[in-house]
Amino acid sequence: xxxxxxxxxxxxxxxxxxxxxxxLSARYARSFWVKxxxxxxxxxxxxxxxxxxxxxxxxxxxxxxxKAILWKDxxxxxxxxxxxxxxxxxxNGINILLYAKIIFDPVHGLSLRILDIDPSYxxxxxxREKQETILKMKKEGLFDKNxxxxxxxxxxxIAIISTDTSKGYSDFLEVIDGNSWGYKFFHxxxxxxxxxxxxxxxxxNQLHTILKVIxxxxxxxxxRGGGGDVGLTCYNNFQLSKEIALFPIPVLTGIGHSTNxxxxxxxxxxxxxxxxxxxxxxxxxxxxxxxxxxxxxxxIIVKSMNRIKNxxxxxxxxxxxxxxxxxxxxxxxxxxxxxxxRLLFQQSGSLLQKEKQEYTLILNGxxxxxxxxxxxxxxLIKQMAxxxxxxxxxxxxxxxxxxxxxxxxxxxxxxxxxxxxxYSITLLDGRxxxxxxxxxxxxxxxxxxxxxxxxxxxxxxxxxx
Amino acid sequence: MNEKPTYTEAFEELQKIVxxxxxxxxxxxxLSAKVKRAAFLIKICKNKLSSTEEDVNKILKELESKEEIDxxx
Numbered sequence: 001x002x003x004x005x006x007x008x009x010x011x012x013x014x015x016x017x018x019x020x021x022x023x024l025s026a027r028y029a030r031s032f033w034v035k036x037x038x039x040x041x042x043x044x045x046x047x048x049x050x051x052x053x054x055x056x057x058x059x060x061x062x063x064x065x066x067k068a069i070l071w072k073d074x075x076x077x078x079x080x081x082x083x084x085x086x087x088x089x090x091x092n093g094i095n096i097l098l099y100a101k102i103i104f105d106p107v108h109g110l111s112l113r114i115l116d117i118d119p120s121y122x123x124x125x126x127x128r129e130k131q132e133t134i135l136k137m138k139k140e141g142l143f144d145k146n147x148x149x150x151x152x153x154x155x156x157x158i159a160i161i162s163t164d165t166s167k168g169y170s171d172f173l174e175v176i177d178g179n180s181w182g183y184k185f186f187h188x189x190x191x192x193x194x195x196x197x198x199x200x201x202x203x204x205n206q207l208h209t210i211l212k213v214i215x216x217x218x219x220x221x222x223x224r225g226g227g228g229d230v231g232l233t234c235y236n237n238f239q240l241s242k243e244i245a246l247f248p249i250p251v252l253t254g255i256g257h258s259t260n261x262x263x264x265x266x267x268x269x270x271x272x273x274x275x276x277x278x279x280x281x282x283x284x285x286x287x288x289x290x291x292x293x294x295x296x297x298x299x300i301i302v303k304s305m306n307r308i309k310n311x312x313x314x315x316x317x318x319x320x321x322x323x324x325x326x327x328x329x330x331x332x333x334x335x336x337x338x339x340x341x342r343l344l345f346q347q348s349g350s351l352l353q354k355e356k357q358e359y360t361l362i363l364n365g366x367x368x369x370x371x372x373x374x375x376x377x378x379x380l381i382k383q384m385a386x387x388x389x390x391x392x393x394x395x396x397x398x399x400x401x402x403x404x405x406x407x408x409x410x411x412x413x414x415x416x417x418x419x420x421x422x423y424s425i426t427l428l429d430g431r432x433x434x435x436x437x438x439x440x441x442x443x444x445x446x447x448x449x450x451x452x453x454x455x456x457x458x459x460x461x462x463x464x465x
Numbered sequence: 466m467n468e469k470p471t472y473t474e475a476f477e478e479l480q481k482i483v484x485x486x487x488x489x490x491x492x493x494x495x496l497s498a499k500v501k502r503a504a505f506l507i508k509i510c511k512n513k514l515s516s517t518e519e520d521v522n523k524i525l526k527e528l529e530s531k532e533e534i535d536x537x538x
Binding site for chain 1: 473479483493496510511514515516517518519521523524527528
């Protein structure tokens with residue numbers, strides 16, 4: 001009971017709180033539905049109880065806040081419902097419709113005791129948030145951004161966003177590393193959380209890390225699998241979707257769940273749905289490159305061989321044609337030569353004949369001419385001989401006459417004859433004296449006369465005047 | 466002629482040669498050289514399918530050095 005001191009009624013704190021409790025429980029006897037955002041779940045793992053922080057915001061400003069209590073058994077029930085319907089656990093930051101009763105405890109004060117939470121309301125809220133993200137992405141022109149990138153002809157360098165314990169990760173590696181075509185991929189794991197609210201930040205951080213060494217990679221692959229369909233709302237987060245949309249290389253997803261496609265999967269360059277599917281997609285890219293190369297090889301071999309074969313045939317045909325043409329030409333020329341030769345024979349024969357005739361004719365003429373020439377020559381010689389005989393006789397008669405005259409003169413000139421006529425020759429020392437100067441007095445002179453000689457001595461010498 | 470084509474360039478050049486050969490645009494004089502070039506390109510392409518030059522350690526080292534820069538800034 002309250003005390004009375006100096007006319008003042010004084011209550012103890014317990015009395016006040018008990019009064020509040022009494023009033024509130026009378027006023028709020030029934031439970032009711034409340035919509036609120038569960039800012040924090042505040043699960044105490046040891047006790048299994050939760051002490052959620054419920055808030056309401058208006059345009060980002062906090063306008064109401066109430067503590068709540070969720071006992072272990074209620075939490076387990078509600079959480080199971082959520083997992084079944086939302087594919088999400090009860091978690092921070094979701095809008096919920098809760099069935100609650102206002103309770104007041106003298107020690108812990110006012111709180112809402114949560115009896116139930118309607119998962120279908122939260123589902124609708126999540127769907128609404130997802131649609132909001134899609135709308136915002138479209139509005140900012142981000143929705144098709146990553147899809148619009150060109151993918152490398154051979155996406156062989158893969159930055160993998162996953163965890164090394166994920167079944168999806170090992171499935172993916174099995175496909176790309178164990179391929180039977182000998183295709184070689186380079187991959188590097190950038191480990192992250194893959195589900196739950198912290199996944200958003202974790203994935204974004206790794207995207208930023210990849211960005212630093214972007215030159216080493218052709219694609220980013222977000223791989224998850226084997227974890228059930230729970231905790232995928234992080235892939236509807238606007239911030240994460242935006243980071244992926246604006247990523248400079250194609251982002252591929254193999255998040256591996258069968259229900260609704262998340263926003264990240266929608267805006268990714270390629271959503272292969274499962275990690276195995278993503279591996280197959282990359283292998284197919286290699287096939288797309290390899291098949292034309294192999295085909296090119298075959299085509300080049302076949303076509304080149306054909307080309308050479310055809311060319312050989314063409315050449316062979318040309319040679320054959322050339323041979324036949326030249327053969328014909330040769331034959332033709334040969335015939336022509338033979339004809340010409342025959343003609344030459346004929347013509348030269350007849351020409352020879354003609355010449356021969358002419359020659360005979362000339363020869364005959366020559367014979368005749370010669371004969372007549374000889375005849376006339378003979379006649380001439382005969383005449384000349386006759387006339388010469390006459391001349392010779394004449395010549396000899398004249399000569400004889402001349403010689404007789406000369407003989408007469410010569411006879412007259414003979415010293416004997418001169419001596420006979422009384423002349424003498426005086427010799428000195430055997431030589432005839434022609435001048436008195438040759439003779440000296442006393443010289444013995446020999447005087448030759450016709451019938452002998454007189455030897456005398458020169459007595460005097462007189463030179464005539 | 467590009468002696469060190471990327472595989473994309475090699476692939477495209479190879480396709481060009483194939484279509485040229487298919488359309489019979491290549492003379493017998495060029496054929497030998499073109500086939501030789503094609504063999505070279507095919508080798509590059511096949512090589513790319515079955516090999517990789519990236520090195521995880523190198524990338525990690527690059528990341529470390531970048532992080533230092535980030536911290537200093």
